[in-house]
Amino acid sequence: MENVIAASFDVAHRLFGLTFEELKAVPAWHEDVRTFIVRNADGSTRGLFMADYFNRPSKRSGAWMSALQSGYRLGEGKSPIIYNVMNFAKPPKGRPALLSVDEARTLFHEFGHALHGLLSDVTWPSISGTSVSRDFVELPSQLFEHWFTVPEVLQKFALHHETGEPMPQELVEKMRAARTFDAGFATVEFTASALVDMAFHSQVEAPEDPLRFEAETLEKLEMPRAIAMRHRTPHFLHVFAGDGYSAGYYSYMWSEVLDADAFRAFEEKGDPFDPETAEKLRRHIYSAGGSADPEDLYKAFRGRMPTPEAMMEKKGLA
Numbered sequence: 001m002e003n004v005i006a007a008s009f010d011v012a013h014r015l016f017g018l019t020f021e022e023l024k025a026v027p028a029w030h031e032d033v034r035t036f037i038v039r040n041a042d043g044s045t046r047g048l049f050m051a052d053y054f055n056r057p058s059k060r061s062g063a064w065m066s067a068l069q070s071g072y073r074l075g076e077g078k079s080p081i082i083y084n085v086m087n088f089a090k091p092p093k094g095r096p097a098l099l100s101v102d103e104a105r106t107l108f109h110e111f112g113h114a115l116h117g118l119l120s121d122v123t124w125p126s127i128s129g130t131s132v133s134r135d136f137v138e139l140p141s142q143l144f145e146h147w148f149t150v151p152e153v154l155q156k157f158a159l160h161h162e163t164g165e166p167m168p169q170e171l172v173e174k175m176r177a178a179r180t181f182d183a184g185f186a187t188v189e190f191t192a193s194a195l196v197d198m199a200f201h202s203q204v205e206a207p208e209d210p211l212r213f214e215a216e217t218l219e220k221l222e223m224p225r226a227i228a229m230r231h232r233t234p235h236f237l238h239v240f241a242g243d244g245y246s247a248g249y250y251s252y253m254w255s256e257v258l259d260a261d262a263f264r265a266f267e268e269k270g271d272p273f274d275p276e277t278a279e280k281l282r283r284h285i286y287s288a289g290g291s292a293d294p295e296d297l298y299k300a301f302r303g304r305m306p307t308p309e310a311m312m313e314k315k316g317l318a
Contacts, residue, residue, distance in 0.1 A: 001053065001088060001097035004104045007157035008111045011147040015278040016119065016286070017041030020049065030056070032090070033083075038118055047071055047080035047118050053097070054090035061087055063106050065113035065141075070128035071120045080129065082117040084110045096161050101175055105145055112144025119286040127290035134248050136294040138255035139262065140286055146263040149176060150272045180316030187253075187315065189230040192223050194250040197239045201247035210234075253311075258298065260310035265302055 009020045019039045026035040032054050038046040050068070052059075063086045071080030086107065091097045099107070117129035130137050147153055151172075158167040199217045200207070207213035214233045223229075231238065238245040245251070262281070266272045284301040292300075299305060312318035 001099050003157045003159060004099055004107050007153055008108055014273045016282050050083035052085045053088050055087035063110050065110050067117050070125045072125040072128050073123045080117050082114045084114050105148055108145050108148045109141045112141035116140040116286055120289045121287040122289040122291045129289055132290045133294055135251035135254050139258045142255050142259035143262050183315040183317060188227050193230045197249040198247055257308050257311045258306050260314045261306035264310040
């Protein structure tokens with residue numbers, strides 16, 4: 001786990017010039033919480049980052065980012081205090097915490113959200129950090145995941161916890177290949193759920209028979225009978241248990257379009273840490289919060305609207 005944390009900090013430094021220094025004896029909600037002071041490239045204070053990595057009985061499951069204090073310029077302004085929460089297994093005393101590939105990717109994902117909060121440079125607290133539209137909020141987090149598998153990052157930080165040897169290239173290739181395994185199936189089952197969600201929330205009145213409406217919608221979509229929706233209507237909590245994702249389940253895949261297309265900007269430069277592209281990314285995406293329409297922010301960064309080709313290639317479907 002320590003190497004993955006170091007890798008995420010290193011990527012943030014190479015992209016945005018940030019440095020992280022751990023502070024000791026900082027009051028927090030649990031003794032496991034770690035606090036880091038974050039500084040800009042010129043040495044000025046950017047904010048505080050707090051991380052609660054290990055699971056415990058009193059903690060709910062999952063992983064997330066939030067803010068104890070948002071960063072903004074109004075009045076005297078405030079520096080951000082951002083935190084990540086994970087649920088990694090706590091090791092026995094004296095042993096290192098080891099993460100699976102998925103857990104390491106989760107750490108990068110949530111740290112991408114944290115950077116969205118830490119780098120926010122806006123006037124009003126109400127538009128700071130992740131206070132953006134639902135179908136834009138996952139871009140900074142999912143995009144940051146891409147640097148987890150950059151070869152030079154793996155070579156430097158994906159080390160055996162006992163021998164210190166870097167991850168064998170054969171294992172690296174298997175890890176990358178796993179990302180596209182069954183991608184066609186997963187894409188169809190997800191898309192079906194997203195389109196059924198949209199169909200339900202396009203109705204003026206709720207259908208009398210939801211399951212029949214679901215079946216009729218799938219029939220119109222010519223859904224293959226061998227594939228089921230990822231979330232059947234009776235337990236589709238994302239879109240029926242609250243308003244957060246009502247008519248918005250599509251946003252997960254839309255975010256994949258955005259993050260793949262955004263990372264393609266670095267690939268086109270031939271450098272995953274290209275300074276000019278990183279500066280545009282910071283100014284128009286990570287620092288902008290909700291200060292402008294997402295479409296305008298993305299076009300300011302990329303010079304155009306996103307296209308799905310990069311996502312299709314990432315999934316191995318093109």
